[in-house]
Amino acid sequence: xxxxxxxxxxxxxxxxxxxxxxxxxxxxxxxxxxxxxxxxxxxxxxxxxxxxxxxxxxxxxxxxxxxxxxxxxxxxxxxxxxxxxxxxxxxxxxxxxxxxxxxxxxxxxxxxxxxxxxxxxxxxxxxxxxxxxxxxxxxxxxxxxxxxxxxxxxxxxxxxxxxxxxxxxxxxxxxxxxxxxxxxxxxxxxxxxxxxxxxxxxxxxxxxxxxxxxxxxxxxxxxxxxxxxxxxxxxxxxxxxxxxxxxxxxxxxxxxxxxxxxxxxxxxxxxxxxxxxxxxxxxxxxxxxxxxxxxxxxxxxxxxxxxxxxxxxxxxxxxxxxxxxxxxxxxxxxxxxxxxxxxxxxxxxxxxxxxxxxxxxxxxxxxxxxxxxxxxxxxxxxxxxxxxxxxxxxxxxxxxxxxxxxxxxxxxxxxxxxxxxxxxxxxxxxxxxxxxxxxxxxxxxxxxxxxxxxxxxxxxxxxxxxxxxxxxxxxxxxxxxxxxxxxxxxxxxxxx
Amino acid sequence: xxxxxxxxxxxxxxxxxxxxxxxxxxxxxxxxxxxxxxxxxxxxxxxxxxxxxxxxxxxxxxxxxxxxxxxxxxxxxxxxxxxxxxxxxxxxxxxxxxxxxxxxxxxxxxxxxxxxxxxxxxxxxxxxxxxxxxxxxxx
Numbered sequence: 001x002x003x004x005x006x007x008x009x010x011x012x013x014x015x016x017x018x019x020x021x022x023x024x025x026x027x028x029x030x031x032x033x034x035x036x037x038x039x040x041x042x043x044x045x046x047x048x049x050x051x052x053x054x055x056x057x058x059x060x061x062x063x064x065x066x067x068x069x070x071x072x073x074x075x076x077x078x079x080x081x082x083x084x085x086x087x088x089x090x091x092x093x094x095x096x097x098x099x100x101x102x103x104x105x106x107x108x109x110x111x112x113x114x115x116x117x118x119x120x121x122x123x124x125x126x127x128x129x130x131x132x133x134x135x136x137x138x139x140x141x142x143x144x145x146x147x148x149x150x151x152x153x154x155x156x157x158x159x160x161x162x163x164x165x166x167x168x169x170x171x172x173x174x175x176x177x178x179x180x181x182x183x184x185x186x187x188x189x190x191x192x193x194x195x196x197x198x199x200x201x202x203x204x205x206x207x208x209x210x211x212x213x214x215x216x217x218x219x220x221x222x223x224x225x226x227x228x229x230x231x232x233x234x235x236x237x238x239x240x241x242x243x244x245x246x247x248x249x250x251x252x253x254x255x256x257x258x259x260x261x262x263x264x265x266x267x268x269x270x271x272x273x274x275x276x277x278x279x280x281x282x283x284x285x286x287x288x289x290x291x292x293x294x295x296x297x298x299x300x301x302x303x304x305x306x307x308x309x310x311x312x313x314x315x316x317x318x319x320x321x322x323x324x325x326x327x328x329x330x331x332x333x334x335x336x337x338x339x340x341x342x343x344x345x346x347x348x349x350x351x352x353x354x355x356x357x358x359x360x361x362x363x364x365x366x367x368x369x370x371x372x373x374x375x376x377x378x379x380x381x382x383x384x385x386x387x388x389x390x391x392x393x394x395x396x397x398x399x400x401x402x403x404x405x406x407x408x409x410x411x412x413x414x415x416x417x418x419x420x421x422x423x424x425x426x427x428x429x430x431x432x433x434x435x436x437x438x439x440x441x442x443x444x445x446x447x448x449x450x451x452x453x454x455x456x457x458x459x460x461x462x463x464x465x466x467x468x469x470x471x472x473x474x475x476x477x478x479x480x481x482x483x484x485x486x487x488x489x490x491x492x493x494x495x496x
Numbered sequence: 497x498x499x500x501x502x503x504x505x506x507x508x509x510x511x512x513x514x515x516x517x518x519x520x521x522x523x524x525x526x527x528x529x530x531x532x533x534x535x536x537x538x539x540x541x542x543x544x545x546x547x548x549x550x551x552x553x554x555x556x557x558x559x560x561x562x563x564x565x566x567x568x569x570x571x572x573x574x575x576x577x578x579x580x581x582x583x584x585x586x587x588x589x590x591x592x593x594x595x596x597x598x599x600x601x602x603x604x605x606x607x608x609x610x611x612x613x614x615x616x617x618x619x620x621x622x623x624x625x626x627x628x629x630x631x632x633x634x635x
Binding site: 034049167168170171174175177178181185187188190192193216219220223224226387388389391392393395396398399400403404407409410412413415416417419420423424427428429430442446449450453454456457458459 | 565
């Protein structure tokens with residue numbers, strides 16, 4: 001324990017200089033500004049701003065990157081809450097966050113997101129500081145069978161993230177899984193469902209689906225309603241009442257725990273963590289009946305999980321040198337450019353770097369809370385323009401966001417097509433969040449299922465003979481049985 | 497006239513058939529060596545069942561009108577598609593002009609001066625992105 005505190009003190013010693021704080025503030029500031037634009041999420045923001053750090057000293061550069069990352073992530077949830085235009089890590093914020101916005105509680109939603117991500121970040125920082133070397137090994141405990149079960153567990157939770165019918169939710173998950181099949185098959189190299197279009201070889205971009213199904217569909221539906229008012233009228237009240245504040249804490253803590261765990265798994269990270277946290281809140285929160293209609297819990301849990309997972313996903317990168325998602329791969333690139341190769345020896349050889357990073361991530365979080373959250377209302381006043389002007393600008397930024405993800409203009413075609421698809425879904429009362437879940441988990445499920453089948457030569461028994469997998473299978477079984485029981489009870493009650 | 501559940505069911509069936517039928521173009525493999533076709537076929541079959549259930553469920557419900565307005569969604573998608581096409585063949589400035597000109601038709605009123613103002617503003621933003629942030633835009 002004393003060891004850890006010593007290390008942390010050393011880390012803060014390295015990170016806390018006036019110059020570094022300036023870098024951090026600057027990173028947070030620019031990151032939020034760019035992340036605020038619809039469609040531009042952490043990945044595009046970091047890759048955009050990476051060159052800014054080339055000429056800086058190492059610690060300063062990493063602190064600035066951390067600032068950019070958190071800034072972008074916060075900015076991203078701002079666009080999800082206020083415009084319903086998410087990026088990969090803020091899909092869930094579109095559900096309750098946007099509902100809160102429609103009820104005129106924009107300020108409260110933004111404050112909740114800011115505070116919860118601070119809580120998530122702090123919890124995860126403690127996890128990272130205390131257990132980083134040991135937890136790195138945890139990724140090795142998860143083989144293909146365990147992953148299959150984890151993904152299936154995710155699918156079973158779909159009933160918790162839909163507000164509509166279960167049938168519709170399951171259908172949307174399946175469509176999401178099928179959409180995830182588009183592109184090159186990782187096991188055999190065969191192009192599936194690409195219709196001979198070369199730009200689909202890498203699959204459909206998650207940004208295209210997110211912008212199309214959420215953003216474009218929402219814009220068109222606003223236009224249909226001749227809803228010309230600007231989303232940001234008058235002043236935005238940021239501070240919550242004490243009663244509201246008390247609701248943030250438990251939900252944020254639950255989210256932090258879920259996020260810290262899911263962040264450790266390769267392929268997981270913030271995108272999956274937000275779903276996990278939402279499902280947990282929907283099951284255990286005192287206010288679970290309000291969720292889906294604009295409840296504080298729906299924003300707090302996912303924001304905390306998002307942040308916690310973003311933080312703990314550094315653990316596999318630092319301890320075994322494996323980046324688990326695109327953002328981590330970019331961070332790895334940035335570290336290597338500075339002459340640091342993350343891996344098992346990093347903690348021994350560059351302790352100042354490792355602990356400095358942990359400290360600077362936390363400092364980035366603090367900056368976000370004290371600097372950006374209050375500032376955000378000024379950012380939003382930029383949007384106090386008529387909707388007829390605003391929506392054209394949003395469309396342009398959606399195009400820009402889609403384009404800058406891969407520097408590929410053809411992705412915009414995909415976005416436009418998903419706009420039409422998303423609008424159809426909206427009109428039919430189908431929700432896009434389960435679709436995204438299927439799209440994210442589907443390819444991973446397929447890959448791991450096929451891997452497991454190849455390893456076990458077509459034998460299904462590892463799913464219930466391996467301990468971790470068996471536990472998850474049991475949870476899935478219990479959950480399905482419980483849902484079936486409730487369904488049957490409802491049916492018999494009705495018939496009486 | 498169909499009701500919501502029937503339309504949802506038909507949509508599910510259609511998607512299931514598109515992906516399911518096309519999966520036969522790839523190798524099926526065996527259970528110990530699954531090919532690229534197996535997984536999508538399985539998921540399509542599941543979706544097909546859900547679709548059929550939804551259609552049956554819907555046929556028991558009353559008919560209702562689905563409020564599907566085509567005008568705005570067509571304008572918005574066409575504006576995005578033309579933005580991508582024009583940017584690809586000419587450059588992004590021409591793309592912005594086309595995007596805003598077309599998209600503005602879906603607002604309740606159309607004003608040329610407003611469109612010109614937005615275009616000028618966004619071109620300035622695009623330049624700022626390119627030269628201040630180093631975004632690789634084909635201006």
